[in-house]
Amino acid sequence: MYSEKVMDHFQNPRNVGEIEEASGVGTVGNAKCGDIMRIFLDIDGEGIIRDVKFKTFGCGAAVATSSMATELVKGKTVREAMQVTNKAVMEALDGLPPVKVHCSLLAEEAIHAALWDYAEKNGITIEGLERPRSDIGEQEEEPEY
């Protein structure tokens, strides 16, 4: 069901971990849907992403898209990182099954959430960046019957 690239990034995820005192941290998704992604960015004074790490709770596609998204933004400028869309993540992974497309959207959102955090901390505005929609702060609702 998954491409070889997805399986590779799932089995050997790149950039797993945390960054102490990161320039920006973003967490998106919620346990109800079964996907939570957290991205840590280390951005230098030139606005270049020197390091990036992630932690993800989710399915194979969620892990693989997080891993690929971190690879795509590493070493890039903030402006370039803004160009990393869910489509770019999917293409880099040789595609995703239709039911897993939302994972790539979540990965894009996680990058944006981390950038938003960075922008807020530094009192700057990043062109085209909007406040992240979902975050872990949304508490799980009681199951409906």
Place this chain on the structure above:
Amino acid sequence: MIYLDNAATTRTAPEVVEAMLPFFSENYGNASSIYTLGSVSKKALNQARRTLADYLGARQEEIYFTAGGSEADNWALKAAAEAYGEKGKHIVTTRIEHHAVLHTCEYLEKHGFEVTCVGVDGEGIVNLGELEAAIRPDTILISVMFANNEVGTLQPVKEIGKIAHDRGILFHTDAVQAFGHLPIRVDELHIDMLSASAHKVNGPKGVGCLYIRSGLKLRGFIHGGAQERSRRAGTENIPGIVGFGKAIERAVRIMPEKTQRETELRDYLIDRIEREIPYCRLNGDRSRRLPGNVNFSFQFIEGESLLIMLDMKGICGSSGSACTSGALDPSHVLLAMGLSHEMAHGSLRLTLSEENTREEMDIVVEAIREIVGKLRAMSPLYEDYLKSRTAGS
């Protein structure tokens, strides 16, 4: 490969395959034909019917072969609703039924019936008080599964059957997971209709049966020829039915030994996982469960990831995670039992057969320990948990 998904399907037993083979290329006659070749098929058909009827303590003419468990569930519910709809329009079932029952109930709701889905306790056992309270003067049918497919919990079928019969209500049980695995006597258990499937008990796929108690005025579900006493038209799947019969003959023969072996392995696996892997929860009742069912939730991780990593190690299991079903919500069974979404997403079902060994269980425990550790190391939920623990101390 270590196959631990016997609740999904089982290996067709070699003796079952052997019994089926002649009915493809040698004895391929139509059971309705008058000549000798046809009568060979007819005889085999009746023999299989007798085997199933004997196992249930039923009469031969009460067994109707179908194309599987889902067809049997559809038939039982829709035909009962049609036949007794003038008496009442209310059906009682549970929140933990298979979708073959739940989606059929939803269909009936669109056609003027009302359905009450009774809840279960934390172990997945139907709440009898709630079930009794759900019964109304216009209740015509109670449908409760014999054993749950996900958590293996055995339901109080006899008590439910008694409740139904004391009130003149029909009782149907989806026994797909229990058929051939546990002794079932329809009279003692007050069962009016029972659905079963061959491939869950080392028989072939694509064949099942519905037991219908004599005297029930259920109409046929498939219209056409006069097969199955005109209630289920279509040329009989003779090889499949022969295989089903053989599978039940075998299942009855090996049942005590198989049950003992699976129960020992099950309890060994449960014990090791509970002792060796932190932050896990056994789902389902500890003793009132199918001999081969093990179901755990591992906190902070997601089931599909766990399944793929187990597959890499040649271990086949299943999960109630949403990702494994293509649905947005995780297992309705685990949610009905009160599990949080997170815990339901992190569930792993391992279902054993008599072919599994203790050595395999050891390999599986090691694999789960390693994989759960790896997934937790990359889980933001685990990170948060560890931080909250440090902050609290």
